[in-house]
Amino acid sequence: MAEPPRTPHYPRSVQLEVKRRMGEADIAAVSELLHVATVADEHLPLGEHMWLDLVEGGRTGFAGFVAWEAGHGHPVGYAQLSRGRTSWAIEFVVDPHHREPGGTIGADLVRAALDEIRREGGGHVHMWVPKPGPQHDAIATANGMSRGRELLQMRRPLPVPGGRGPLRLRTFEPGRDERAWLAVNARAFASHPEQGEWDLETLLRRERERWFDPKGFLLHERDGRLAAFCWTKVHADHDPPLGEIYVIAVDPAYQGLGLGRQLLLAGLDWLARRGLPTAMLYVDASNEPGVKLYRDIGFTVDHVDRAYVVDVPAPPGPAASRGT
Ligand SMILES: CC(C)(COP(=O)(O)OP(=O)(O)OC[C@H]1O[C@@H](n2cnc3c(N)ncnc32)[C@H](O)[C@@H]1OP(=O)(O)O)[C@@H](O)C(=O)NCCC(=O)NCCS
Incomplete structure (x- = not known):
C-alpha cells in the first residue's frame, strides 16, 4: 500500500523572532543550531564576520531572525543581517532535520531579512551561501534574488x-x-x-x-x-x-x-x-591574477561559495531608522 502523502506541518507553525541584540540564551540556542548544521553540511553556515557579530551580541545594523517551530525546544532556522558601508549582507541556515521538500523556513527567513532592509531604506544586498545547491537557487529566486559573485575555496597539500x-x-x-x-x-x-x-x-x-x-x-x-x-x-x-x-x-x-x-x-x-598537512584559501572566481597564482602553486578547487544579490528599493516616504 502506498504511504499516505505527508503534509508539511511547519509552514503554519513556524514563528520568526526578530532580534536587534542577541542575549546569552539566544546566542547559545543559535550556536547549537550552527553546530548541528556544520556537522551535517561539513562547513560553517555563517562566515567569520557574521559569526563574530553574533557572538558579540550584534553591532550597528545587526538583526537576527530566529525561526521557532511549535513542539521543538530549539530554533529550526536562523538568518542574520549585517550592514556594511555600501551594502547589506544576509546569511541563513535551516536545521538539517527541518529541510523537507516544500518547506519554506529558508525562504521565509530570507524574506524577513529583505523586508527589514526595505524598512531600513533599501540598498544592495548580497547573500553568501557556502556550497550552494538547487534549494538555495530556489530560495533566492522566490525572493527576487539572482546569482552574483562566486568564491572558490582552493586547497593543496603541504x-x-x-x-x-x-x-x-x-x-x-x-x-x-x-x-x-x-x-x-x-x-x-x-x-x-x-x-x-x-x-x-x-x-x-x-x-x-x-x-x-x-x-x-x-x-x-x-x-x-x-x-x-x-x-x-x-x-x-x-x-x-x-x-x-x-x-x-x-x-x-x-x-x-x-x-x-x-x-x-x-x-x-x-x-x-x-x-x-593541508593549505586552504578563498579567492574570488573572477580574480584572475589570484586564481592563476594559486593554480601555479598547485592549489585546486575544493568547493564554491556563491553570493545571491538583489537591489532592494527604498520604501515610499522617509525611511525609519533603528537608531542603533
Ligand atoms: C594576487 C596578488 C597577491 C599577486 O601578487 P603579485 O606580486 O602581483 O604577483 P607576482 O608578481 O608574484 O606574480 C605571481 C603570479 O601571479 C599571477 N599574476 C600576477 N599578476 C597577474 C595578472 N595581472 N594577470 C594574470 N595573472 C597574474 C601569475 O600567475 C604570476 O606568475 P607569472 O608571473 O609566472 O605568470 C596581487 O595581485 C594582489 O595583491 N592582488 C590584490 C589582492 C588580492 O587579490 N589578493 C588575493 C586575494 S585571495
Whole structure:
C-alpha cells in the first residue's frame, strides 16, 4: 500500500523572532543550531564576520531572525543581517532535520531579512551561501534574488617542495602596524567590497581572536614602507587541520614583481612548519591574477561559495531608522 502523502506541518507553525541584540540564551540556542548544521553540511553556515557579530551580541545594523517551530525546544532556522558601508549582507541556515521538500523556513527567513532592509531604506544586498545547491537557487529566486559573485575555496597539500625563497620578511606587530596594513589592504582590495572595507575595528577584532598569531602574519617592506603581506590562520579544530592563507596582498605599486608568489610560499612554509598537512584559501572566481597564482602553486578547487544579490528599493516616504 502506498504511504499516505505527508503534509508539511511547519509552514503554519513556524514563528520568526526578530532580534536587534542577541542575549546569552539566544546566542547559545543559535550556536547549537550552527553546530548541528556544520556537522551535517561539513562547513560553517555563517562566515567569520557574521559569526563574530553574533557572538558579540550584534553591532550597528545587526538583526537576527530566529525561526521557532511549535513542539521543538530549539530554533529550526536562523538568518542574520549585517550592514556594511555600501551594502547589506544576509546569511541563513535551516536545521538539517527541518529541510523537507516544500518547506519554506529558508525562504521565509530570507524574506524577513529583505523586508527589514526595505524598512531600513533599501540598498544592495548580497547573500553568501557556502556550497550552494538547487534549494538555495530556489530560495533566492522566490525572493527576487539572482546569482552574483562566486568564491572558490582552493586547497593543496603541504609542504610545497622547494619551500620559500630568500625574501626579507618580518612579523606583524600589534599596536604598531595596523594603520600601514589597513592602507595597503584598502588599496590592494579597492575593488573587493568585503575585504577592502576593513577598518581599524574589524582588524582589532581579529587580533582579539584566539587563533590570532602575529608570528604567522608576515610583512615585507620596500622603500621603508609596507609593500606586501601574507596573513595565515590555523584551523586546528578542523578535521583534517587546515592552514589558511587568510589574507594576502601586494600594494598595487609593487604588483607584478614576484612578491605575491614569494609571500604565498613563505606563508605556506610557515603553515607546513606548524605540521599542517593541508593549505586552504578563498579567492574570488573572477580574480584572475589570484586564481592563476594559486593554480601555479598547485592549489585546486575544493568547493564554491556563491553570493545571491538583489537591489532592494527604498520604501515610499522617509525611511525609519533603528537608531542603533
Ligand atoms: C594576487 C596578488 C597577491 C599577486 O601578487 P603579485 O606580486 O602581483 O604577483 P607576482 O608578481 O608574484 O606574480 C605571481 C603570479 O601571479 C599571477 N599574476 C600576477 N599578476 C597577474 C595578472 N595581472 N594577470 C594574470 N595573472 C597574474 C601569475 O600567475 C604570476 O606568475 P607569472 O608571473 O609566472 O605568470 C596581487 O595581485 C594582489 O595583491 N592582488 C590584490 C589582492 C588580492 O587579490 N589578493 C588575493 C586575494 S585571495
